[in-house]
Amino acid sequence: MNRSSPLNQTTLSDKAYWHGYIPFYERFFINRNIETIAEFGVYKGKSIRWLLERFPGAKIYGADILPLQLEWPIDSRFQFTQLDQGVGEQIHGFLSQCKFDLIIEDGSHQPKHQISCLIEGLEALNPNGVYILEDIQTSLPSHPWWNKQFHWWKFRERAILKTQQNIFSFGNALHALLALDHYKRIGVEINEEIARLISKNSLLDEMAILRLARQINEIHLYRRTHLPDFCHNCGSSDFDFSDFKCHCGEEIFRDTDSMSFVVIKK
Ligand SMILES: C[S@@+](CC[C@H](N)C(=O)[O-])C[C@H]1O[C@@H](n2cnc3c(N)ncnc32)[C@H](O)[C@@H]1O
DSSP, X not given: OOOBOXXXXXXSOHHHHTSOHHHXXXXXXXXXXXXXXXXXXXXXXXXXXXXXXXXXXXXXXEEESSOOOTTSOOOTTEEEEEOOTTOXXXXXXXXXXXXXXXXXXXXXXXXXXXXXXXXXXXXXXXXXXXXXXXXXXXXXXXXXGGGGGGHHHHHHSHHHHHHHTTTOOOBOHHHHHHHHHHHHHTTOOOOHHHHHHHTXXXXXXXXXXXXXXXXXXXXXXXXXXXXXXSOTTTOBSOEEGGGTEXXXXXXXXXXXXOEEEEEEEO
């Protein structure tokens, strides 16, 4: 049996049918006036189509390393910028176009890029604005992409890394947001001493932690706890359930899948 989902794989973003992010985001969209939106990562234009439909009065600024693609929506409310999230000035230039009510980072998913977009993105948000950091599971040490955060260093100092790799843990946006949320939940103010503790073995220094703490009001982490509606590889909704795989071999319930932060600015 290989039943295709009645939902439409060709038009839906994987935010909807795979990760299940959208119902979680809706909690933060209601009762908010969202008029300016930025999204890193356009890919096939599916999430831009969703945003155009979900926010009919909003202007949407999309960014991607890809050049403009023919399949992307043509709409006076959608404006595109080609950029590389690895280049700080390009992120800054893109986010300087206006103040945003909503920013979604669904681009490279590289831990270093997640950090720089989060820091720049919070500056570019309006008060009470929403910053969404998608697919933060790539910042887990058990995710294969976690290594990308120190590739540059590995190539330069391969010998040192071999002997010292256990000493460095390279904390990133995932650990920083979890730590800030932790202290908020237990009612502890972030001061220099706590910021220093959070920044230990981290890509975020003490100043970056203090900067985030000053800007953030709420942190919410989503983790998918159900199966995808259908497989993103083959479209089937029937799976080999006991193997946690689709018939096509795609894993459908991994530890390192479908995690997203919603961060609310003060
Ligand atoms: C997950 S897809 C975006 C999916 C889209 N938001 C949606 O939901 O339909 C990720 C996109 O990030 C882009 N990307 C990868 N590396 C990038 C980089 N360094 N800078 C900017 N965009 C990048 C890719 O070209 C790809 O289009």
